[in-house]
Amino acid sequence: MKNSEDEQKEEFLREFGDDYGYKSAPKNIDQLRATEFKRLAGVVYLDHAGATLYSEAQLESVFKDLNSNLYANPHSQSSCSLNTSDRVGEARTQVLDYFNASSREYSVIFTSGATAALKLVGESFPWSSQSCFMYSMENHNSVLGIREYALNQGAAALAVDVEQTADYRNSRGTNSAIRLFRHHELRRSDRGLSKEDPTGNVYNLFAFPSECNFSGTRFNLDLVKLIKEDSHNALEGSTYSRGCWMVLIDAAKGGATEPPDLSKHKADFVVISFYKIFGYPTGLGALIVRNETAKLLKKTYFSGGTVAASVADSDFVKRRAGVEEIFEDGTISYLSIASILHGFRILNTLTMSAISRHTTSLATFVRKTLSAMKHENGTHVCTLYGANSSKVLFEGMGPIVSFNLRRPDGSWFGYREVEKLASLAGIQLRTGCFCNPGACAKYLGLSHSDLLSNFEAGHVCWDDHDVLCGKPTGAVRASFGYMSTFEDASNFVNFIKASFVSLPSRTPGVNTLRGTTISPAIEGIGRANPRLKSISIYPIKSCLGFSVSSWPLTTTGRLLHDREWLLRSTSGEILTQKKVPDMCHITTLIDLDLGILFVESPRCKEKLQIKLKSDFPVGKDEVNIHPQRYEVEVYHDEIDSWFSDAVGRPCTLLRCSGQQGYACSNRNRISRLCKDLETKMNFVNEAQFLLVSEESVNDLNARLRSNVQHHFDGELIQVSTSRFRPNLVVCGGEAYAEDGWRSLRIGKTEFISLGGCNRCQMINLSFQGGKVQRSNEPLATLAEYRRTKGKITFGILLRHDDSTGKHSDAWLHVGEEIRASLA
Ligand SMILES: Cc1ncc(COP(=O)(O)O)c(C=O)c1O
Known part of the structure; x- marks a missing residue:
């Protein structure tokens, strides 16, 4: 009999079978995964927008290449240096081919990454006080940073919303499908007097991503033509429409699965990072620049590599003439550059069109499944970003699925909770704003005042404040790469269903903490007297x-x-x-x-x-x-x-x-952040005391044993009370009785309970044979039955009750009786 996973795959293949799996490549997806990505066994890696993965064959051929060839500094004239220059030349040609760009029109400047390429454009662009730096709201911070150069030169900076109809692919060439909506102009009042370009020309720059790294929305590349050739219409005759417009495409994300075709969309600049395309090497990217545009850029610094002649004690320097030679300061990263050829070779055997169709099929399946998920009361579980209406939901989207989850009552699950549980289930995701504040604000409906008050409340990038004032501050992002499989996608949606969807028998994340205990009775100790x-x-x-x-x-x-x-x-x-x-x-x-x-x-x-x-x-x-x-x-x-x-x-x-x-x-x-803000404390995290019950630990151990027997193949993990670093361990009561205590007296000393202690990955660390061991347990098991309001709690936090005035000279003694009052 078929199980539901087989049925799910059959259904998927009925819909996406033509696009999924590289049927005409030397290795299909299952063979590719089995032979080239063995390190992914047991892991669902869904952060390809952060960094995709290199294949084993790719690295083997890199090592073979580096071990069998003698590469030397390309600035020398030895035969091995010339050999290096040839390889670098080959790599430049390959990058141009990838973007269907002719070397007559474009050059490749190697940089340390997309960000360095963007910075290079910002610092060498011919800004004047008449210039405008315009950018789509959906842009990475590394693009937004260009505005510092523009504003410092007295130029204006202008964010725009780009509205494109869903079927823009069919309306290509007409431009009618694109409209720009301008935000307020930004200008630094003290920088208005910056010099004009000596030629009297005004140069403007427009930057947009080929695919938004927050939502996966693909931008209509006709924007290049629209801005370069018809800025008057696009900007509705505003003062910004004057002068010459240059266009920059940030292809750091989109370039991995759908590289812009520069023979059709003649952008002035394209930026990329190679680890986002094929995982290795890191620390290498490129600026692909139109040769005509490169002539207008202003380079200040000179260095070994970019200088033809200079005099040490005179203001004389003659720069080199070639585009790369002007901009590539110092010795280029030639071994990494030689390595990219092996990455491209892998992609070329699969073909980019097959990669695009394969990854899109997976993202579309996940989007469809998530958008259909409902709680038992009929409310939708998932809010997807990047899709304006269900009709256009799956059009023009790259292999990113960005979303937040709601409880049946409409409140949000925090994205950190989703990330934490996903990680326990072996699923690697990215959460937050993904360095794209404009897209984040747009999709989450955050106003300027929301953003500022979140910041005032202490929220900064990469922290844990996932929901503030009832609104999410970021999202969950699952993104697919060329080696992602249907099993990755289905494991992910099944995890969301199992952990966040409320069914008649179960309400996830609001379980009663105590649950049914399965701990054995402790002999000899009366349960009534902990x-x-x-x-x-x-x-x-x-x-x-x-x-x-x-x-x-x-x-x-x-x-x-x-x-x-x-x-x-x-x-x-x-x-x-x-x-x-x-x-x-x-x-x-x-x-x-x-x-x-x-x-x-x-x-x-x-x-x-x-x-x-x-x-x-x-x-x-x-x-x-x-x-x-x-x-x-x-x-x-x-x-x-x-x-x-x-x-x-x-x-x-x-x-x-x-x-x-x-x-x-x-x-x-x-x-x-700190449960106990009222008490004098030392360097504790949350409260003066942490109390754990031995019976609760026994119950947890029984669950860990039962999970290993019934579900998981993993090694049996048992924990002692010390794993939780408690100050006080109690015994003799019922497991989890402490959850219900409002206050307690130990001997003669009174304490107030501040509630459950929120647990993190720290409890999954153990120390064996002098080494730190990491596992998913016991947090994964605790998550099954101790999850409430975004937290996984175990043990309780206590504060000494000083209202009685009895604290001086108090001592605690092992064996003292606990008298608790219930909440
Ligand atoms: C759309 C986009 N632009 C730019 C960047 C910056 O790339 P890097 O950090 O490789 O320089 C990223 C990285 O995530 C990105 O996704």
């Missing part, structure tokens, strides 16, 4: 802690010396195990009677002893750990060099000596 099983202190943030049977609280109600020290790198970064896993080998112990903190590391022969009182630090400083600012004390060099050896990088030990109030660098503190 007790304190252990107390752990972690003196140095992110290093190992130690357990004690009794420990005092400070007058501000925290565990004495807990997270009182931290390590800071020379660049000011706070070191944690996330970045420096070796910190997990540093053990700590405090002897209160001796007044000494003992520290040991396998990398240091000597055990370090820091006297708590008399070894007092030598100076004062401040550190910011968002959202708080701390006063700290620093130690003498010997202690710092011990820790630098222990973590294998230069660092300093800092001891918290006080908090400067609750300084917050953003006005509208984002409360989830």
